[in-house]
Amino acid sequence: MVDIWSPKTKFRIWYEIEAHACDAQAKLGVIPQANADAVWTAKDVEFDVAKIDAIEAVTKHDVIAFLTHLSDIIGGDVARFVHQGMTSSDVLDTTLNVQLTRAADILIADIEALLAALKRRALEHKDTVRIGRSHGIHAEPVTMGLTFARFYAEMDRNLARMRTARDEIATGAISGAVGTFANIDPAVEEHVCAQLGLKPEPISTQVIPRDRHAAFFATLGVVASSIENIAIEIRHMQRTEVLEAEEFFSKGQKGSSAMPHKRNPVLTENLTGLARIVRMAVVPAMENVALWHERDISHSSVERAIGPDATITLDFALARLTGVIDKLVIYPDNMIANMNKFRGLVHSQRVLLALTQKGVSREDSYRLVQRNAMRVWEQGADFLTELKADPEVTAAMSIEEIEDKFDLGYHTKHVDTIFARVFGA
Amino acid sequence: MVDIWSPKTKFRIWYEIEAHACDAQAKLGVIPQANADAVWTAKDVEFDVAKIDAIEAVTKHDVIAFLTHLSDIIGGDVARFVHQGMTSSDVLDTTLNVQLTRAADILIADIEALLAALKRRALEHKDTVRIGRSHGIHAEPVTMGLTFARFYAEMDRNLARMRTARDEIATGAISGAVGTFANIDPAVEEHVCAQLGLKPEPISTQVIPRDRHAAFFATLGVVASSIENIAIEIRHMQRTEVLEAEEFFSKGQKGSSAMPHKRNPVLTENLTGLARIVRMAVVPAMENVALWHERDISHSSVERAIGPDATITLDFALARLTGVIDKLVIYPDNMIANMNKFRGLVHSQRVLLALTQKGVSREDSYRLVQRNAMRVWEQGADFLTELKADPEVTAAMSIEEIEDKFDLGYHTKHVDTIFARVFGA
């Protein structure tokens, strides 16, 4: 990903745009075919970034600097037809979209790798029971596989979003100073775009419209927020009192200079921060949409920052998260121990429902369950024992019926159905 | 749009979810068919918002308050089967998505209306020539139709984005306290969703995953940024020195308490601010994605704010913008006058190109054009006159060839091609 944003790659794309444009111009008869062919003699030349920078320092214009350098390589006579009828933005803007498209391809592959890891862990822990929590408070049992499966489903949506974002950004424009093709035939744009795997922008000004980029970076922001979502779950699982999972901890690694027993979820904490970094590109990308008339250049510095920063950070974050998921150490025994912390209270919802179905009014059922639950909570009693000893409860349900409500299988009976929805039958 | 977010509408959706759920439960044999049927007796009842609020003030729980009110209407015996096996979020979250889906439908219609206005004005002014500007500086001629056409193309992309956002948010979940369907069969979810025009959420927790909402509000932010883009263009066109267009100014309207001649572009200035309001929902919606475990309720207050605020504001803004576009007063004469402000300098690019094509080196062509341009700029000369008087120029081009470069038709020759791309052949 870093390579996409290097000066070398940038100049390489510039060169390809110029060379393909010359081909198209030659076919149109605007420039001699021989000159177009001659441009390709530089095909395997590595451009000298330092030299180009030195020229730019004088001209204060990057494309002119590049063209001057190219002219030095291929000869001034050939070079005089290069860039003919084009404006700098034709090159710059199309290049940016090539870079973003390539970045999107990498991010799509990243998400696919993450999906594979999530799916593998989901299947592995499909039946690993743990307590589900709302508000950070124990609710009813779920399985660890369901947790992985919902992250899979979320990332699968992100995959679709990234593909849409990629398609949206994969356009190019060779339309001249104000987008009218006054000095260059639309056929040049079509040829260059086709060669680069882009679609021609239906209508551009000097630049490609920035709503495309806003939608692109907004998508990165959504993906990053999903990364944060997974990271937060793991950080919670690893906290000392919960300890249902830990990030893999390699042998040589030192957790803390002072507390050797500590195994800190530093990777997922880091991912939480990285999500913020990716997300901070969203608003500036949206502020970039409203350019003055046929363009102003205010968007440019923003994109030079967020283009590489947001894509490189997200690429790194997705790869890091895939590693975390892949190697995450799961503690099923601790999951069971945590679930049993409040001696049966997790089954209170079932008991409540059973009482209602037995004809007890909703309000009375609630009162009965609450009364016994509070004894468990406040006095450390066992919920099942209390219920069996409550005459109002036993008046409605038999002992056997009460015990039946404490069966874990009741909660996991639809896991296969959900997995079929997420992963296919 | 305001109606979607009223308490009345909310309770109406709650009621429909509960009633449809009863139908499904009856078909499964979980509750008696007669009770399910009886719930529909409240079909035409208008719920008493004040009463529900009063109950909630005591119970501090909105769904219980509603169910109590419903019980008062349909009778406690019928009501005891209502909501059975469901958790509050099944109702609340599915309702939110119904509201957002309806909001999306309105916004889609808004964009379609805006597109119609933009297309009409684009065709009307397809050939109305004005100067294109980059950096706020005159560049080369465009037409007003091209400006409308590019806004059309941008809003057409936004239409596609809104449709995707609508599809993404049109899901429902009736999956219980932690999403396992422990107390309710998945068939209930399927039935309720089908009745409400939603897809069942493949895997939910207590809530529908918030990446869907983040993507939804991010899309609103992109649409809003495009509104800002159009608004800024019109504000520029209306500024005193440019005056190429004005917002329609009705007879009774007073522009300023003190300066009666002033016609301020207050609608598009207002739209600029409204864009900021819509956009400010994006980051909080993304922060909402990372909920703790099977849910925490931190997202709720945010959504109660941004749900109505962002959709109502965007609806209002789109309608306002459609009105502005529809009635925008265009001043073609001023466009021509502005273009001629620098006595032919707008044709310098063409002359530059022509010189190059006549065999003058790129550097020399640039020098020649710059030399004459500077005389226009600094001494108020006429560009064509200067060129014709420059022996180095006339050595390369005949007088006729020079004059030919000042033909406006040269710049507009591809307008039809671009229109065909944007609006179809």
Added chain:
Amino acid sequence: MVDIWSPKTKFRIWYEIEAHACDAQAKLGVIPQANADAVWTAKDVEFDVAKIDAIEAVTKHDVIAFLTHLSDIIGGDVARFVHQGMTSSDVLDTTLNVQLTRAADILIADIEALLAALKRRALEHKDTVRIGRSHGIHAEPVTMGLTFARFYAEMDRNLARMRTARDEIATGAISGAVGTFANIDPAVEEHVCAQLGLKPEPISTQVIPRDRHAAFFATLGVVASSIENIAIEIRHMQRTEVLEAEEFFSKGQKGSSAMPHKRNPVLTENLTGLARIVRMAVVPAMENVALWHERDISHSSVERAIGPDATITLDFALARLTGVIDKLVIYPDNMIANMNKFRGLVHSQRVLLALTQKGVSREDSYRLVQRNAMRVWEQGADFLTELKADPEVTAAMSIEEIEDKFDLGYHTKHVDTIFARVFGA
């Protein structure tokens, strides 16, 4: 706080500005003293918001609508001198700052109330030992009082920030259409500001510069982030596995429609969301700074939204947080139980240090501590027992010296020092 933003309050402030301005104009001899006096006859009149709105619907200008209404009340003859030489923004902008200043006063009082609660709870739990955690992992002991004390110190900084923000926003401007005082003497501005408790804006345009408002809303965002910080701490303390504190749970309150034993930290979860709402005002307020020339009106719709929303939300959040802190139920026994979960590992840092001080190399000390710590972690051993049985450890330290390292008082010995720093000696 809601009252500050009501139309009634707004018109009341408008009236006062106009009336004070008349006084100043009379003193300058610009208008008759009798007319100035006569304006005050409306002093106790309640303005009819509906009537003003009806006039505005026609004139599309709010200040003219108000002046017309005022004219109806005090008589056209008197009224013709009202607003003389002023521009609408003189009234509107000064009013906004009066409202923000009053809002700041309330927020300052809110923070002071929160500080009082935090201080009381800090002193109460100064010596209540609990485990400190970094990365969510047990580190070394702290006290609950220190937690309250650091929130106190943070909110005390926020108090200073709010006071600065209040001073920054407490300016007024009566400087005319472009800020030149062309039609009104600066003495009017000085008099009106003095009467309203404001400072005259040193240099204004048609409006007061918006960097003041940006700084104001940025400050609200910082305060909100601190609220989130406290809320997150409490949510963590209340989660089932930790249970070191709970939000106060009143008798009548129902936690969940289905799980009666659940006590959810809904207030602090709500505060987490409210923090996002306040924070979302920050970027738009900053985008409002760059107005075109002597003003454009893009900021206005934004401020109509964020002015009330951010201040009302923050007021509510501060009051809610004060209630949460005031009544927070603390469980010292659970704190001790949590701390002992890993059988002495929390003292590993002290042992490490002691070994170093006994002449063992840093690397060896680390290895020794890590070796014994891992046995505690993986095999459930007791750290003290293990250390006493490790010959390499006992070669460096006596049994007594080892046991001494497990004294809790060691960790709390500087609590008084810290309290003195935070609360004064």
Added chain:
Amino acid sequence: MVDIWSPKTKFRIWYEIEAHACDAQAKLGVIPQANADAVWTAKDVEFDVAKIDAIEAVTKHDVIAFLTHLSDIIGGDVARFVHQGMTSSDVLDTTLNVQLTRAADILIADIEALLAALKRRALEHKDTVRIGRSHGIHAEPVTMGLTFARFYAEMDRNLARMRTARDEIATGAISGAVGTFANIDPAVEEHVCAQLGLKPEPISTQVIPRDRHAAFFATLGVVASSIENIAIEIRHMQRTEVLEAEEFFSKGQKGSSAMPHKRNPVLTENLTGLARIVRMAVVPAMENVALWHERDISHSSVERAIGPDATITLDFALARLTGVIDKLVIYPDNMIANMNKFRGLVHSQRVLLALTQKGVSREDSYRLVQRNAMRVWEQGADFLTELKADPEVTAAMSIEEIEDKFDLGYHTKHVDTIFARVFGA
């Protein structure tokens, strides 16, 4: 500014903290004085960043890597007392604040330089009359000096804000793993802070509380927004139709590869984008405030990005803006020409007021002015001529009185007063 954020500078600060801490520990008798003295033998050593990085690659812990490298330099025997009782964050967090404090010092100097430029240009153009504009529409005359003066006043407020932000961030903490000073005496913190020009953080956890950093970056965001404000003004002034000012255009510079006459305001356009980059740090810095318990490390990656990015960008932007202001080319003749574009309409407010003072009702005055103004606007008439020919107007005012209302001096009569307010008497 870049130097502040280099690894070399970072390790230098780390070293100083460790060395000063040793001094304090020696004075307390915790470590031998000779060892403390010996640490200073590395005072002039340049640390080998590559070596430290290599060690970190193994240990995955930056501070340990540095200490190992330091140990290689000063000898293991001396080094064993270095860092004693400290935790990594003592070093890292105090270092970050040293860096931010130094960055603040540079930014303060930057603002002072900008203020000097603004003041110089304000005095230079105190009496250069131009038209004031609201909504982009001509209003009443101002002077260019007033424009510079209001930017001065705004930046002067930013100077005060930056100084406050600097003071807020200039704290250090050497308080151990959870902030209790369990293993290190508070005197060490006091000594280190005093040596580094910091105040001891009254109460820290493992880290310095992040509300300080949030306030710091929020301040940078406000300053950046003011930069945008100035940049937008200049961009407007330079647009072709206005042309009241231009960025300085050096001889060698090429404005465009195709349109040699174009002089684009690229510096201020760039500044507009840079403002967005600085501003994007604000929300993540606020999200960083809520760390889990005594710290989590989510803030760290964010700060590694925004620490250098926001300060370096702002430093660059302030310097660039100072250059723009310093060399801005002002066109007073164009200012006059623009003002006269609508043949006297700018004086309508004065005429309106004069009519009122002559006893014409407010409504009638408005009607009279509007009637004549519309003829100027729509038929190109001259406002003064029209007024003098309107019998209703001349019934109220003499020709001489009417002509008097077209005096420019009327609008500039309080410029000295305003300058005295801004720059002092």
